[in-house]
Amino acid sequence: MAVTIAVLRETSPNERRVALTPEVAKKLKGRGASILVEQGAGTSAGFGDVQYRDAEIVSGAGATLERSDVLLKVQPPSLEEIRNLREGSIVVGYLQPHLDPERTRLLRERKITAFAMELLPRTTRAQAMDVLSSQAAVAGYKAVLIAAEASPKFFPMLTTAAGTIRPSKVLVVGAGVAGLQAIATARRLGAQVEGFDVRPETKEQIESLGAKFLDLGVSAAGSGGYARELTAEEREQQQRALAEHLKGIDVVVTTAAVPGRKAPRIITGAMVSGMKLGAVIVDIAAETGGNVEGTEAGKTVVTDNGVSLIGPVNLAASAPIHASEMYSRNLYNFLELSLKDGAITLDWDDELIAKTCLTHAGEIRHEPTRQLVESAQ
Structure with missing residues (x-):
């Protein structure tokens, strides 16, 4: 069964970017994935719903989340969004684990596999996925x-x-x-x-x-x-x-x-x-x-x-079209490591996957964040 990749409308103040552009949605569909886009997700970034020809437009964040296997985000998901995700699903984006131990704790409790793109090793191979550099x-x-x-x-x-x-x-x-x-x-x-x-x-x-x-x-x-x-x-x-x-x-x-x-x-x-x-x-x-x-x-x-x-x-959000295009391509290049024949298969021997992982299977995989969460309890 094809993996379902979803994107929501960003709700953080002054955030105009979107994590998935129509260009990348088409590429992901070509790799066998099904694409869900919350209604209006790309509007503030300059991408109307009609441009997402390779995606299904869904009304409301809740309806989008309950059907998604992989959620792509710019800003970290809210606690409500995490609670609405299916247990065992995947989140990819900026997660800012150093700022909110409660968010990381909830990702762990919900057994969400979370990839914090700011943790991506800064190697030559990772350049095409480096959201810190593009933004x-x-x-x-x-x-x-x-x-x-x-x-x-x-x-x-x-x-x-x-x-x-x-x-x-x-x-x-x-x-x-x-x-x-x-x-x-x-x-x-x-x-x-x-x-x-x-x-x-x-x-x-x-x-x-x-x-x-x-x-x-x-x-x-x-x-x-x-x-x-x-x-x-x-x-x-x-x-x-x-x-x-x-x-x-x-x-x-x-x-x-x-x-x-x-x-x-x-x-x-x-x-x-x-x-x-x-x-x-x-x-x-x-x-x-x-x-x-x-x-x-x-x-x-x-x-x-x-x-x-x-x-x-949030200067990157002030040029949302080009910022979103680069960010979305970064996420695509990261997903490409695991997306084969419409399914996600995580290779934990790949350092880009292993070191970018924040939480997986009820564990906090990033040691500094694990210590932060435990000290905050």
Whole structure:
């Protein structure tokens, strides 16, 4: 019997993405799966019900869930959605296990096999499934557009009858996917761009985009593509050099983040106080505590010295069509590991499946989450 794959309308505030696009629904049907789409699931992302020609449109989340074997999500399922899932079914999406032990506990109790895509190993083979990277690319792009809109200056150099306008100086902090996209976007807008990251291997990537690598004399190369934590002495050296450099910067975009942990604090209030009147900071990490002291998620704060601190939330959802297309393809590539002849067969010897699994058969498979849930009881 063919596996039934379902998608719901996302109900989290300001979430406009959908986990399954018509393009991917067609591919899944071609692999032998049956597709259920809750009525209106893709509307806010730009995909009307009529476009899901290869799916059955179902009225209501409850009716969709009770028939599904696999549920695809963008935001984590609500407790009510988990309760309405059939025991033993599969959930795939962002699950944010570090934020809500109760949700993980319920997934375990309902014997749901849950795959948290943010736990996916970041290997070459996993790149086509990497939702963190695809959605970070959207965030980096949009962050620069927000900064350009908020800045009192042009980004590019302009030669006019009234004289030459010098380009804005933009600093992007963090050279992961979001940071590199931010650098590329700021360069396209004509700004004079610098990129900073404590990982020395990012220098070549930053310079390949036409930006200058800002060397503050501190290296923190770590494992798994992430930076290690700085020592107290290294942090002090970095902050002194960065504080001095920020005095001449017009726009800062901060993108430093580690999944499942609080965002590293990179720019202090004292550094912000030393910046010029009218400078703009867009802190992509605002939702997880912020890279900048004083940033507030979802708000724009103007400091006493006239610096605008912007803390956008869920930036990927602000470009829902392309964000959904990339996200849905990521999920398809992950499902393709297990979907054969219309049936799901999980290969637990595959590290991409094993390490992405949060819960299965009444157990919490991700050890840090298991410890978190047990400590919260």
